[in-house]
Amino acid sequence: MTVSHAPVDQAFRQITRLSGSFVLLIMLLVGTFLTIKAVRAIKSVGLWDFITTQAWSPETNHFGIAALLFGTVTVALIALVVALPLSLGGALFITEISSGWAKSILTGAIDLMAAVPxxxxxxxxxxxxxxxxxxxxxxxxxxxxxxxxxxxxxADPKNPLPNDALYTSSSLIGGVIVSMMIIPIMTSMMRESFSRAPAGEREGAYALGATRWGMIRSVVLPFGRGGIIGGTMLGLGRALGETIAVYLILSPIFDINLHVLQNGGNTVAMTIALRYGEANDFTMSALMAAGLALFLMTMAINFTASAIIARSRSGADSEA
Incomplete structure (x- = not known):
């Protein structure tokens, strides 16, 4: 049996399909542009050296993104470690504990934090x-x-007057700042997902004698798994590409810094912002190559998150 749709529904379907196709086209054009611009720099040093070299000196044809990628991932993971429990707890508190004016104020505050530059x-x-x-x-x-x-x-643990300069401008501080920027996004996605948990299953859990935490653990969290994963991956993608906040905090170095408390670090986005104004044609190609690496890494994370969310139960219809 063929189901016919109203003209308005058909028009809406076509508009959304065109919008989705347009977004994919933009992504493809961005990737193509970065690839074309990056080919010259990557060919000059070789793909393997470009990935594994820690130095950044395009003027002498000695550069790579090993330290930049390591710093980018380090700052992003620190931000995620800080932001995930706070976002999860905040979303659960807003949807399951708070009510009335308190819920409205908290929701508005979270949304307002996302708008802060x-x-x-x-x-x-x-x-x-x-x-x-x-x-x-x-x-x-x-x-x-x-x-x-x-x-x-x-650092000397026995020194009663530590040298503060050893601890400033570290990856830890940069990660904490970035976590403040991704908490609103992650909290909003998780809150929306938790709020859609079926009322029938909530009531059924209470009818079987579950406590509020038992209901959250058995109903809300499983149903909102997709929102948790999606919010986390979206926050991770934002953290990987953050520029200005990290630029103001980190002291740039081009070596892999395994010590997150120690002064010095770098990211791909920070290096592009730092070196863009003084770049010649070849240096610009090197920066585009670094941007391409960040673009591909972000796309891989987003596509992985989409695949995981598509297989999760979050967003299913109520079984009540």
Whole structure:
């Protein structure tokens, strides 16, 4: 039996299909443009050297993105570690605990945070957060410095007057600032997903004697799994490409820095912003090659998240 659609529905279907195709076309054009511009730089050093070299000196034909990719992923993962529990807890609190005016205020505040420019977060981190995180970084390096991740070269745990310059402009501080920028996006997606959990299943869980936490664990979280994954991946994609806030915080170096508490770091987006104004044709090609690597990494993350979300239960119809 053939189902006929109203003309309005057919028009809406065609508009949405064209919109989706237009977005894909833009992505394809961006990828093509970056590839064309990057070919010259990649050919000059070779693909393997471009991926594995830590230095960045296109003027001497000695450059690569190893340190840039490592710094990009490090800052993004730190941001994700900080943002995920806060976003998850905030979304659950808004949907399952708060009500009335409190819920409206919290929802509006989260949405408003997403509209704050990244430069404001960067200035906040530079002026306020950086100096207040130094004692925490010093404490971590003092008691957990035996872990390579928290080691700080040149730090003396027995010195009662630590050198603060060793702990500022670190990947940890940059990651915390970026986490503040992705929390609103992640929280909004998770909140929307949790709010769509079927009322019938909620009531059924309570009827079987479940507590509020039991209902959340057995109904809301499984139903919202897609929203959790989607929000997390969207936040990760935003963190990977953040520029201005990281540019204001990190002290640029072109070596792989395994110590997240130590001064110095770099990202792909930060290097492009830093070197764009003084770039000649060949340096611009090198920057485009770095941008292409970031573009491909972000696309891989987004497509993986889409595949996972498509197989999750989130968004299913109510079974009540």
């Amino acid at each position: 990244s430069v404001v977060y960067g200035l906040f981190g530079l002026v306020f957060l950086q100096k207040h995180m130094v004692p925490f970084a010093y404490w971590l390096s003092t008691y957990f410095g035996w872990i390579p991740l928290f080691k700080v070269d040149g």
